[in-house]
Amino acid sequence: MNRFTAPTFSFALLAVIVTLQGCAVPQPYVPQTPTATEVRPPVAPATTVGNEVAIRAISLLGSPYEWGGNGPTTFDCSGLVRFIHDQLGILVPRTAAEQYSAATPVDVDEIEPGDLLFFKIKGRISHVAIYAGEGRFVHAPQTGRSVELRMLDDDFYAPRLAGAGRLF
Structure with missing residues (x-):
């Protein structure tokens, strides 16, 4: 004789459902303290003015060169420098030679992202670039070429x- 009746079965099924429902309740989050052997991801360095200058310069790669261009869509070398610094509230002279005179000198062996690099072409300071880090700089080279990235050891x-120098 089967002692399992419909009401008993319903009660047993309800008990199973309630028990399983308890498993679905989310538990509160308790942060775990890392042990000494766990490796933590590196913390990103704080954004500095120099890093921001370099990032903004890199974002303009491919923009067309135009003599006298000072943004927002075309640039010459000193116009690129001035445009980026102006966005950050830093007043900058217009020409490469004026920027060279206004900049606080930085030893080339100690340059950091955002520093300016000045070049003598035809015997005078006539070109400026923004150091981007890792031996690279961003500049607006000449008519027919766009804002580009070059290496410090570039043959030219x-x-x-x-x-x-530094203007911030």
């Missing part, structure tokens, strides 16, 4: 590097 620019 390396021997013409006259100095470095």
